Amino acid sequence: MSYLDELNDVQRQAVTNTDGPVLVVAGPGSGKTRVLTYRIAHLIEKGTAPWEILALTFTNKAAREMKERIGKVVGPRANRVWAGTFHSIFARILRVEAEKIGYPSNFTIYDSDDSKSVIRSIIQEMNLNKDHYNPNAILSRISSAKSSLITPKLYEKDEELREQDRMAKRPHLHAIYKKYTARCKRSGAMDFDDLLYRLYELFQKNPDNVLDKYREKFKYVLVDEFQDTNHLQYSIIRKFIQYDKSDRNICVVGDDAQSIYAFRGATIQNILDFEKDFEKHGIKVFKLEQNYRSTEHIVQTANEVIGYNRRQIKKTIWSDKGDGHKIKLIKAMTDGEEGQRIADNILEQKNRHHLRNSEIAILYRTNAQSRVFEEYLRRYNIAYKIFGGLSFYQRKEVKDMVAYLRLAVNTMDEEALRRVINYPKRGIGKTTLDKISTVTAQLDKPLWECLGRVQLSKRALGAIADFVAMIKSFQKKAEGENAYEAASYIAKRSGIMDELKADNSVEGINRMENVNALLDGVKAFVEDDTVIDTETIADKSLASYLQNIALLTDLDTKEDENTEYVTLMSVHAAKGLEFKSVFVVGMEEKLFPSFMSLESQDGIDEERRLFYVAITRAEQFLTLSYANSRYRYGQMRYNEPSRFLQEVPLERLEEISGARSSFGSNRPGFMDRSTDNGNSNGSSGARVSGNFKKPDRAVSLGIDPKDFKPNAPTEIQAGMKVLHLKFGEGKVLSIDGGSANRIATIFFKNASDPQQRKIMLKFAKLQIIG
DNA sequence: CTTGAACCTATTTTT
DNA sequence: TAGGTTCAAG
Numbered sequence: 103m104s105y106l107d108e109l110n111d112v113q114r115q116a117v118t119n120t121d122g123p124v125l126v127v128a129g130p131g132s133g134k135t136r137v138l139t140y141r142i143a144h145l146i147e148k149g150t151a152p153w154e155i156l157a158l159t160f161t162n163k164a165a166r167e168m169k170e171r172i173g174k175v176v177g178p179r180a181n182r183v184w185a186g187t188f189h190s191i192f193a194r195i196l197r198v199e200a201e202k203i204g205y206p207s208n209f210t211i212y213d214s215d216d217s218k219s220v221i222r223s224i225i226q227e228m229n230l231n232k233d234h235y236n237p238n239a240i241l242s243r244i245s246s247a248k249s250s251l252i253t254p255k256l257y258e259k260d261e262e263l264r265e266q267d268r269m270a271k272r273p274h275l276h277a278i279y280k281k282y283t284a285r286c287k288r289s290g291a292m293d294f295d296d297l298l299y300r301l302y303e304l305f306q307k308n309p310d311n312v313l314d315k316y317r318e319k320f321k322y323v324l325v326d327e328f329q330d331t332n333h334l335q336y337s338i339i340r341k342f343i344q345y346d347k348s349d350r351n352i353c354v355v356g357d358d359a360q361s362i363y364a365f366r367g368a369t370i371q372n373i374l375d376f377e378k379d380f381e382k383h384g385i386k387v388f389k390l391e392q393n394y395r396s397t398e399h400i401v402q403t404a405n406e407v408i409g410y411n412r413r414q415i416k417k418t419i420w421s422d423k424g425d426g427h428k429i430k431l432i433k434a435m436t437d438g439e440e441g442q443r444i445a446d447n448i449l450e451q452k453n454r455h456h457l458r459n460s461e462i463a464i465l466y467r468t469n470a471q472s473r474v475f476e477e478y479l480r481r482y483n484i485a486y487k488i489f490g491g492l493s494f495y496q497r498k499e500v501k502d503m504v505a506y507l508r509l510a511v512n513t514m515d516e517e518a519l520r521r522v523i524n525y526p527k528r529g530i531g532k533t534t535l536d537k538i539s540t541v542t543a544q545l546d547k548p549l550w551e552c553l554g555r556v557q558l559s560k561r562a563l564g565a566i567a568d569f570v571a572m573i574k575s576f577q578k579k580a581e582g583e584n585a586y587e588a589a590s591y592i593a594k595r596s597g598i599m600d601e602l603k604a605d606n607s608v609e610g611i612n613r614m615e616n617v618n619a620l621l622d623g624v625k626a627f628v629e630d631d632t633v634i635d636t637e638t639i640a641d642k643s644l645a646s647y648l649q650n651i652a653l654l655t656d657l658d659t660k661e662d663e664n665t666e667y668v669t670l671m672s673v674h675a676a677k678g679l680e681f682k683s684v685f686v687v688g689m690e691e692k693l694f695p696s697f698m699s700l701e702s703q704d705g706i707d708e709e710r711r712l713f714y715v716a717i718t719r720a721e722q723f724l725t726l727s728y729a730n731s732r733y734r735y736g737q738m739r740y741n742e743p744s745r746f747l748q749e750v751p752l753e754r755l756e757e758i759s760g761a762r763s764s765f766g767s768n769r770p771g772f773m774d775r776s777t778d779n780g781n782s783n784g785s786s787g788a789r790v791s792g793n794f795k796k797p798d799r800a801v802s803l804g805i806d807p808k809d810f811k812p813n814a815p816t817e818i819q820a821g822m823k824v825l826h827l828k829f830g831e832g833k834v835l836s837i838d839g840g841s842a843n844r845i846a847t848i849f850f851k852n853a854s855d856p857q858q859r860k861i862m863l864k865f866a867k868l869q870i871i872g
Numbered sequence: 873c874t875t876g877a878a879c880c881t882a883t884t885t886t887t
Numbered sequence: 888t889a890g891g892t893t894c895a896a897g
Contacts, residue, residue: 161886189887213887294887330886366885468883470888490885524873531873653887674884696883712884735882736888 105140105175109133116353116388117141120148120322123380124353125373125387129419130404130718131395131680134355138326139168141353142183143175145322152182154321156342159187160330162654164678168326184320188335189294190653192301195316196292197649202309203300208512208645210291211652215496216517217241217282217293223520224281227543234271235278242366243267244279248295249332249367251302254280288548290514298334305341317342321351328356328376332367336375350383358415359408362674362712364704373415389417393718395680397426399754400724404717407749411707428756430725431747437688437732441474444685445482447725448668451683452484455723459485461682463669465716467694471687472670479668489671495651499602499613500620504648506592510576511645514548526601529565534558572596585647586628590621623651673716683723686716690728690741713746726750813870818846823872831871 106114113133116126117140128134138157146152159165165186173180184191193211200207212220218237221244225235247257257263258276267275286293292300305313323343325331331339343352358370377385393401401421408414432447434440444464451457464475469490479486494500502525505518513519524530542552553566572595579588593599602614627650628642669681688694694713699705717724726747731740818824822834832850846868 159886164886187887193887211887214885297887327886363885365883366887470882473888527874529873533873672884674886677886693883698883709884733888 105143109136109140110392112388112390112392113137113140116390117144119386119388120145121349121351123350123376123383123385125328125376125380125385126353126355126390127373127387127415127417128355128357128390129393129417130357130360130715131393132390132419133392133394134326134357134390135164135167135171137390138324138353138355139171140175142168142185142322142324143172143180146172146176146179146183150321152176152179153184154319155183155185155324156191156320156322157183157185157324157326158191158339159185159326161678162187162190164326165190187653188331189297192297192338193292193649193653196297196301196304199304199312200300202312203304203307204287205292205300206290206512206514208290210289210508210512210515210518210648211297212286212289212291212293212517213495213652214241214294215501216291219517219520220282220285221278223539224278224285227539228274228277228281230272230274230278235274239270240272240275240278243275244282245295246367247279248299249334251299251334251337254283284546285516288514288546289516290512290548291517295334298338302334302338302341305338313341317345317348321349323352325352325354325356328354329358329361329370329373330356330363330368331372332369333372334367336372340379344379350380352380359411359711360677360715360718362677362708362715364708391417391419393419393421395721396421396718397423397722399426399428400717400720400722403429403724403750403754404714406751407710407717407746408714410749411710412703427723429750429754430723430756431750432725432727433743434727434729435731437471437474437729440687440727440729440732441478444475444687444725444727445478445484447685448479448484448683449482451723455683457683457723459666459668462685463671463676463679463681463683463719464685464687465671465673465676465719466687467673467696467712468688469672471693475670475687484668485666486668486670489669490675494616494619495654497613497616499598499616503589503593503598503617503620504651506576506596506598507580507589507644507648509573510580510588510592511648513550513573513577516549519549522596523569526597528569528597530562530569534562534566580644584628584642585644586621586625588644589624589647593617593621673712676719677715680719680721682721683725684716684720685725685727686713687727688729688732689726689744689747690732691744692741693732694744694746710746710749813868817870818868820846822870824848825869825871 106117109117110133113136116124116137120141126134126137128137142155142157145155157165157168159168168185169180169183172183172185186194196205196209197207200209218241221237221240225232225237225240247263252260252263254276257279264273264276267273286296305316320342323339325339339352339354343350354373354376356373358373361368361370377387396404398421401419405419430447432440432443434443448462451462452459464472466472472488472491476486476488495504502522505521508515508518509522520535523535537558538549538552538556541556542549545552545555553570558566575595576588576592579591583591598617599614602610602617605611605613624647627647669676669679673686686694692700695706695709699709728743728747729741731738733739818834818837820834820837824832824834830850832848835847835849837846
């Protein structure tokens with residue numbers, strides 16, 4: 103079996119030890135996916151039927167990738183492996199079994215916006231103080247309750263939780279949880295957590311011995327990114343595998359150091375528990391410690407940094423790729439300067455090291471940071487792509503359209519109903535809706551069923567009757583026609599199309615295009631005949647379409663034909679990816695680590711793991727940067743450099759950038775490393791000295807801004823001597839680019855690294871001096 | 873019931 | 888800053 107030759111010793115062990123419980127601890131870049139996929143391929147080669155294998159991942163992308171790579175070894179059989187995200191696999195099982203626990207099989211899946219909206223309306227209904235009852239906080243509280251298998255009843259009885267809520271001035275949280283649950287149920291809806299929780303409930307109650315069916319079906323279970331599983335997910339996994347006569351063929355793969363979703367209930371406790379739970383059953387542990395991705399400077403920096411965390415599984419990640427390039431640190435005065443300097447460096451790397459755009463990534467802690475980088479990359483004419491932010495399916499117009507589709511499939515879907523009952527405007531306003539809501543709350547029936555039972559004005563009654571008739575016609579279409587026929591009918595008849603057509607603003611046209619794109623997507627769904635996964639029947643109904651998109655995110659939209667762009671994304675989003683050159687920006691206290699994490703050691707530890715993830719994305723070049731000041735919420739804020747910067751080994755750091763001289767000493771602002779042994783972290787507040795205000799560069803160059811009179815951009819020509827406020831005197835070496843976008847390459851004799859800079863004349867202020 | 877203007881509030885987020 | 892929500896007047 104040739105694929106086994108592509109593995110190192112430990113990897114091969116992890117692949118061929120197929121029976122019994124296995125834990126694979128896999129460092130970054132250690133070939134984790136390869137092990138997982140080859141293990142599955144190996145199982146199939148040795149005679150296991152693909153559909154007897156269950157492989158759980160966290161992202162659609164990971165699942166897709168896995169199937170692809172299995173396919174390369176075993177061929178199209180790979181498609182019949184039950185490989186998918188926790189949510190999608192469980193949803194698939196629930197579609198079949200939901201009625202056993204009182205849900206319709208065509209249940210709606212609520213995304214977190216829907217969940218929040220439910221919570222908002224409950225808060226309103228209960229007349230609670232909005233200042234203390236923040237939907238985000240409440241949802242996360244409910245979510246973690248579910249993830250810990252705490253039902254509303256248990257929550258009510260749990261004094262500790264209740265006390266926490268009282269302390270946070272939201273004593274009625276348990277009541278909200280209860281109502282929320284009831285409301286989802288009467289809407290025939292499951293939120294993301296329910297897809298897990300209801301499956302657990304199903305297995306726990308075990309009607310018709312449904313659990314046995316799945317235990318027998320799945321002979322082998324594999325879990326990717328095990329460190330990101332929560333208690334609930336592990337409980338379900340145990341249901342599948344941990345019982346009397348089980349062979350316990352389970353393999354989990356994970357890295358405790360890369361656990362960055364604790365804020366969503368993930369717990370590395372699961373890894374520790376796993377070892378304990380399967381101790382008696384001959385658990386085998388394999389550690390993948392060789393990093394095939396990065397150079398030693400990068401790997402050792404990562405090792406050093408993560409060493410500051412408490413509690414971790416012992417492992418030594420190493421690389422045989424040689425030292426490579428040192429890690430760069432860029433110090434900037436402002437966020438704007440940071441943006442420019444990063445763009446400068448990207449340009450330089452492209453020139454000097456011949457990197458392509460696609461080999462470069464800028465990673466930040468928060469999505470809001472992308473703006474400045476966008477600005478400068480655009481100026482420099484470097485193609486880039488921003489990931490994250492609002493996804494296609496979260497756009498208002500798309501959600502509106504989808505809400506109609508959802509309603510046509512499941513009229514119990516209250517969130518969809520509320521969303522569109524008066525959009526486009528049809529005279530069913532707040533007052534009417536309030537009256538209906540009151541009745542709904544009394545009867546505890548789906549809102550849809552209450553529409554006819556409310557005392558209302560003639561006008562309102564008429565409007566509602568029209569609306570109901572319309573939705574019923576949609577329902578008929580959804581049942582009788584394929585998804586595209588139904589959807590395009592609904593788009594027209596609902597009035598959405600007319601509403602959008604009427605708006606001729608740029609945004610309006612954009613919205614129209616988005617709805618059309620959605621319809622195109624439906625069409626593609628109907629026409630697409632590729633088999634996505636096992637036993638997928640050619641169900642082209644609207645219901646089937648909705649099931650398909652509910653669990654898709656942004657990344658489903660097909661890749662741009664042009665892939666030559668610099669990647670901009672949050673560190674979270676970068677997990678699992680790799681780039682030749684990585685810029686980790688905004689390395690400042692209160693930003694990275696985030697201010698929300700500063701209160702607890704656990705919080706800091708998680709941020710550090712996040713930093714670890716960021717570092718280990720880089721193959722050859724790693725650049726860190728921070729700014730002394732940046733705009734936040736429209737206000738200038740001063741931040742100290744991130745504590746994590748002090749944890750980067752000095753000897754692996756390259757002192758660079760024009761800023762060096764203005765700092766004076768070797769590592770200005772950082773206290774001597776020896777006084778900080780990593781255990782005294784808690785009281786770090788005063789550790790970083792405040793000497794970060796650089797003298798104004800212009801002043802230090804001896805130029806008085808008053809004497810500086812910049813010339814018009816068009817006057818600048820190659821060969822001229824010019825003066826720049828920041829960089830001082832320089833010589834224009836060449837000029838590229840068209841009239842409006844002329845870029846000058848200028849050599850500044852007094853600037854340090856890089857002395858040669860490309861400057862967009864349109865924006866630059868240069869004075870000709872000769 | 874609809875509209876516009878003041879008002880408020882901000883992490884990360886595989887699903 | 889930017890966006891969403893809320894509130895008071897049409």
